[in-house]
Amino acid sequence: METYLDKLPLFIDTIKSMSETIIANIVFIGQEPAPTFKEQKRANLFMERLAEAGVDECSTDGYRNPIGIIRGTSKTKPPVFVVAHLDTLLDTDVDYNFTIKENFIQGAGILDNSVSVGVLASLPEIFRKLNLRFESDIVLSGPIQSMGKGNLRGIRHLVKTWATPIRGAVCVEGSELGRLNYYSYGMNRGEINCDIPDSGKWENRFRPNAILILNEVINQILQLSMPQRPRSSIIFGKISGGFKHGIIAYDAKLGFEIQSDSDKMVKKIYTDINDIVDGISHENGIDLKIQTISNLKASKLNYNHPLVKSSVAIMKKLGLQPISDPSESELSIFLSKNIPAVTIGITNGKNYHLENAKMAIDPMFKGIAQLVGIIMAIDSGVCDE
Amino acid sequence: MNNNWLKENTFHHSEFKEIDRLVEEKIRKNLTIALCLPTLNEEKTIAKEIIIIKSELVTRYPLVDEIVVIDSGSTDNTRKIAREYGAGVYKATDILPGLETFKGKGENLWKALYITKSDIIAYLDADIKNIHHRFVYGLVAPLILSNNIKFCKAFYDRPISTGKNKIRPTGGGRVTELVIRPMLSLFFPELTQIMQPLSGEYAGYREIFEKIPFPIGYGIETSMILDIYEKWGLDVMAQVDLDRRVHRNQDTKALGKMSFVIMMTFLKRIEKLGIIKINKSMLNEMIQYNLVHNNYKADVFKIEGIERPPIIEIPEYRKKFNIS
Numbered sequence: 001m002e003t004y005l006d007k008l009p010l011f012i013d014t015i016k017s018m019s020e021t022i023i024a025n026i027v028f029i030g031q032e033p034a035p036t037f038k039e040q041k042r043a044n045l046f047m048e049r050l051a052e053a054g055v056d057e058c059s060t061d062g063y064r065n066p067i068g069i070i071r072g073t074s075k076t077k078p079p080v081f082v083v084a085h086l087d088t089l090l091d092t093d094v095d096y097n098f099t100i101k102e103n104f105i106q107g108a109g110i111l112d113n114s115v116s117v118g119v120l121a122s123l124p125e126i127f128r129k130l131n132l133r134f135e136s137d138i139v140l141s142g143p144i145q146s147m148g149k150g151n152l153r154g155i156r157h158l159v160k161t162w163a164t165p166i167r168g169a170v171c172v173e174g175s176e177l178g179r180l181n182y183y184s185y186g187m188n189r190g191e192i193n194c195d196i197p198d199s200g201k202w203e204n205r206f207r208p209n210a211i212l213i214l215n216e217v218i219n220q221i222l223q224l225s226m227p228q229r230p231r232s233s234i235i236f237g238k239i240s241g242g243f244k245h246g247i248i249a250y251d252a253k254l255g256f257e258i259q260s261d262s263d264k265m266v267k268k269i270y271t272d273i274n275d276i277v278d279g280i281s282h283e284n285g286i287d288l289k290i291q292t293i294s295n296l297k298a299s300k301l302n303y304n305h306p307l308v309k310s311s312v313a314i315m316k317k318l319g320l321q322p323i324s325d326p327s328e329s330e331l332s333i334f335l336s337k338n339i340p341a342v343t344i345g346i347t348n349g350k351n352y353h354l355e356n357a358k359m360a361i362d363p364m365f366k367g368i369a370q371l372v373g374i375i376m377a378i379d380s381g382v383c384d385e
Numbered sequence: 386m387n388n389n390w391l392k393e394n395t396f397h398h399s400e401f402k403e404i405d406r407l408v409e410e411k412i413r414k415n416l417t418i419a420l421c422l423p424t425l426n427e428e429k430t431i432a433k434e435i436i437i438i439k440s441e442l443v444t445r446y447p448l449v450d451e452i453v454v455i456d457s458g459s460t461d462n463t464r465k466i467a468r469e470y471g472a473g474v475y476k477a478t479d480i481l482p483g484l485e486t487f488k489g490k491g492e493n494l495w496k497a498l499y500i501t502k503s504d505i506i507a508y509l510d511a512d513i514k515n516i517h518h519r520f521v522y523g524l525v526a527p528l529i530l531s532n533n534i535k536f537c538k539a540f541y542d543r544p545i546s547t548g549k550n551k552i553r554p555t556g557g558g559r560v561t562e563l564v565i566r567p568m569l570s571l572f573f574p575e576l577t578q579i580m581q582p583l584s585g586e587y588a589g590y591r592e593i594f595e596k597i598p599f600p601i602g603y604g605i606e607t608s609m610i611l612d613i614y615e616k617w618g619l620d621v622m623a624q625v626d627l628d629r630r631v632h633r634n635q636d637t638k639a640l641g642k643m644s645f646v647i648m649m650t651f652l653k654r655i656e657k658l659g660i661i662k663i664n665k666s667m668l669n670e671m672i673q674y675n676l677v678h679n680n681y682k683a684d685v686f687k688i689e690g691i692e693r694p695p696i697i698e699i700p701e702y703r704k705k706f707n708i709s
Contacts, residue, residue, distance in 0.1 A: 019436075020436050020439045020440040020444060020470075020471075021440045021444060021445070023436050023440070024436055024437050024440035024441060027433060027436070027437065028437075028517075031515060052445070095514075097514040097515055097631055098433065099433070100432035100433045100436060101428065101432060101462070101466060102432075102462070102465070102466055102469050
């Protein structure tokens with residue numbers, strides 16, 4: 001490990017010398033809109049860029065996840081996966097054309113997750129330039145249908161149907177550089193919909209207000225006791241409803257997420273919320289429904305797992321201070337299958353989910369060196385317990 | 386009228402996507418290619434154009450030998466950014482300093498002929514938001530692969546960026562359809578086969594560009610087509626469909642000024658060719674009106690209609706390129 005750790009700081013300048021290739025890939029891929037469920041064009045582009053970089057095996061799996069395989073030198077070592085989800089949060093009607101200045105790139109979806117996909121597409125050429133060959137096959141993939149209602153379907157399919165064992169995985173996110181995720185909370189992401197039918201008659205003015213109904217739901221959820229152990233929380237992340245200022249709202253929607261490091265606790269809290277919804281629905285004679293959008297099981301690597309320890313060492317060698325939080329992403333799918341995996345960030349930025357998201361160019365080169373280091377660590381056997 | 390031209394000399398960029406083949410042919414013919422980006426306050430788009438072209442057509446495929454930015458005196462960071470990303474950057478006023486200085490796109494293109502060394506020069510506007518290397522290889526491919534074609538012009542399906550990050554799916558080309566196409570239909574119907582005669586992207590051999598005059602401003606595209614047509618005919622020209630180009634929208638008043646210059650250039654050209662006789666000297670002021678505090682105020686845009694002569698007539702150029 002020492003040998004490649006020492007090389008890492010030197011990698012940064014070599015990677016920086018390829019900035020045009022890397023930025024070009026980020027721009028080509030990122031400027032192709034890819035909202036969840038509409039990723040096909042970006043998937044094709046990703047494979048085109050890999051093919052352009054000399055990757056012979058570029059194809060899609062049965063779920064249309066784009067994949068490129070860089071063949072390793074060993075016929076027996078399982079593959080290392082490097083994944084960056086392909087989909088973006090914003091829809092196709094926004095301008096995806098990026099602006100590049102001296103120090104940053106700005107544009108819709110750049111941080112989540114176009115920069116990462118562009119970096120993945122550049123890896124074959126980066127490996128060549130760094131003169132790196134691996135024992136394992138390196139599987140580069142941009143899973144589709146990851147975010148929101150996509151519910152990680154792409155990565156679930158990819159991992160579930162992969163024919164061989166997987167040696168380890170790195171999940172790549174745009175920001176922030178320094179993040180090191182190696183555990184996922186159990187999670188249930190849901191929506192509560194309140195629809196009050198319009199009778200079309202004068203008594204309409206006395207019907208319940210959907211916003212006030214949801215307000216009552218929120219109040220009752222807030223009265224649920226949240227244990228410190230297992231650590232659990234409910235996040236209210238989205239709310240919408242109503243038509244105009246002077247009219248009683250006849251529809252409203254609340255998006256929430258239950259997080260806990262215990263799957264049982266996630267289930268219990270969900271049941272409690274379901275009971276609240278049923279009760280309010282019954283008492284007010286209205287149509288109040290709860291539905292699950294996506295869910296994940298809690299999974300983790302221990303801090304002393306060799307992959308985590310190596311990742312920490314790599315980051316520190318590059319002058320990065322690792323910050324660990326739970327991550328509900330591709331990571332949890334790998335971990336739930338007992339495949340050692342971490343999620344890292346590539347660069348720094350701001351306006352993460354806005355149309356004017358902005359990524360810093362210079363830190364990205366260190367972020368890529370970190371990614372290369374972790375791939376080298378996995379290839380050297382840190383996941384082979 | 387030669388109707389075959391449209392069929393035989395119109396290409397789609399996808400016909401040329403095997404760039405290694407273009408590079409092979411370029412080497413076989415011992416050609417060099419320069420890309421020129423004329424700029425005036427293009428800090429939002431210039432870096433992307435340079436990076437994409439360098440990455441794909443210099444590093445990955447050695448098709449382009451020179452990238453130069455000729456700047457009209459930007460007050461933003463255009464020159465700094467362009468230099469940072471590795472283009473050769475020149476202020477137009479610093480080139481051929483012994484000559485009287487003018488400001489305009491045509492001036493920059495003309496001076497690029499002096500600064501560059503290559504056999505083929507491709508000109509791209511610097512405000513293309515969806516830049517792709519097809520904009521360059523699509524334009525130069527017919528010049529490399531054909532023995533007859535000496536000038537190639539781009540055309541597009543052009544959505545216009547309407548601000549606030551929203552894109553309108555169709556539009557653009559208003560000056561083309563309302564000004565230049567009617568004029569061409571009246572006097573040069575063959576040239577109506579050129580889909581977008583005013584598009585700002587074209588490539589050609591130095592041997593063509595150095596022998597034609599360059600208006601210093603908006604009239605450059607109009608004069609270029611008419612002059613090449615008159616000197617060498619339609620068959621040396623080609624056009625290539627580059628699909629979509631996203632650019633900044635211009636308001637109607639700006640397009641009015643552009644139209645004024647184009648009409649002026651066109652009328653001067655056809656008078657020079659003896660096609661019409663204008664019995665009154667044309668004025669050089671475009672007058673538009675603004676409503677200011679309930680009063681109509683004239684907004685006068687003065688254009689001298691200055692043209693640079695064929696650069697081959699300039700002694701410094703002849704000296705640099707050893708033309709006796």
